[in-house]
Structure formats: C-alpha cells, structure tokens
Amino acid sequence: MGRFFTAECGTYYTNVADLKTVGNAHYCILDGGMNHLTYLGQMMGMKTPIIKHHKNTSKQDERPEKNTWCLCGSLCTTSDILCREVELNHLEIGDTLIFENVGAYSVTEGIYLFLSRTLPRVYLKDENGYLTLVRDAMETSDINI
Structure with missing residues (x-):
C-alpha cells in the first residue's frame, strides 16, 4: 500500500551539464543520475515520468527546435x-529538468554512496507550497572510505 499512496509524491530537480549529438542521437548529460533518482518502474531508462523543462537562461531563441533526448546521469x-x-524543446546547458511524481521512496532508494558522489539537497513542501530544507548537499567521499 505504501507505494500506492506515495507514487505521486516527490519531485527531483537536476540541471543539464552537457549536450552531445552523435549521428541522429541526442544525449543530455545531467548533474544528477541514477544515484539520486529512483522512480517506480525505472529500468535502464525505459519508463518516462512527468518531466518539466525550465529554461535558466534569458536567451530567447525563435526556432522551435524539438529533439528526442536520451537523459543520462554523470556517473561513469x-x-x-x-x-x-x-x-x-530547445534544450540548453544550464536548463533544469524537473521529474515529478517520483515517489516518496525515491530519496531513500537512491544509491547515494555509489562512486562517492554528492548527496542532493532534500526539501519538504508544506500545504501552502513553502519549502523547508531538511538536508543540505553533502559530500560522501569522507564517509565512503
């Protein structure tokens, strides 16, 4: 029952770190990855949750460039x-991708200590939409010896 009740909980924010095109394939490298995000049904990227695209640059481009991207994390x-x-549409380095409905268990199921990557910040949102920081970003290299 826990997964049923929490499936629509949780939002994960990650930024576009790099973009690569090889032939007709477009790759978006994110600053987070499978070590931060585990959503119900994820298996080698085969499922797609609700993803919002937030532009972080003020640069306006008139071209309605739409591509199909493979979203990759930064792990090796x-x-x-x-x-x-x-x-x-018109994805750029520095933009933010917002994964919605990732489930309340996403934070606890992530493999955070994998390759000594930084733990992400965790916020709780109250019924008025206000965010409270409950855990700041933390380096894991000191505890992952």
Missing part, C-alpha cells in the same frame, strides 16, 4: 540512464 557507467527517449 552505461547504466546511468534516466530516460531513453524524451522530446524537449
């Missing part, structure tokens, strides 16, 4: 794929 493993095919 081929398993670090969050979504294999996501259509996004």
Whole structure:
C-alpha cells in the first residue's frame, strides 16, 4: 500500500551539464543520475515520468527546435540512464529538468554512496507550497572510505 499512496509524491530537480549529438542521437548529460533518482518502474531508462523543462537562461531563441533526448546521469557507467527517449524543446546547458511524481521512496532508494558522489539537497513542501530544507548537499567521499 505504501507505494500506492506515495507514487505521486516527490519531485527531483537536476540541471543539464552537457549536450552531445552523435549521428541522429541526442544525449543530455545531467548533474544528477541514477544515484539520486529512483522512480517506480525505472529500468535502464525505459519508463518516462512527468518531466518539466525550465529554461535558466534569458536567451530567447525563435526556432522551435524539438529533439528526442536520451537523459543520462554523470556517473561513469552505461547504466546511468534516466530516460531513453524524451522530446524537449530547445534544450540548453544550464536548463533544469524537473521529474515529478517520483515517489516518496525515491530519496531513500537512491544509491547515494555509489562512486562517492554528492548527496542532493532534500526539501519538504508544506500545504501552502513553502519549502523547508531538511538536508543540505553533502559530500560522501569522507564517509565512503
């Protein structure tokens, strides 16, 4: 019952760190990855949760450029794929992707200590929409010896 009740909880924010195109394939490298995000049904990026795209640059581009992107994390493993095919309009380095409905267990199921990566910040949102920081970002290299 826990997964049923919490499936629509949780939001994960990550920024676009790099973009690569190889032939007709477009890859978006994010500053987070499978070590931060585990959502119900994720298996090598085969499932796609609700993803919002937030532009962090003031640069306006008139071209309605839409591409299908493979969203990859920044870990040095081929398993670090969050979504294999996501259509996004004019994606740029520095933009934020917001994964919604990732489940309340996403934070506790992530493999945070994998490769000594930084733990992400965790916020709680109250019924008025106000955010409270409950855990700041934390380096894991000191505890992952």
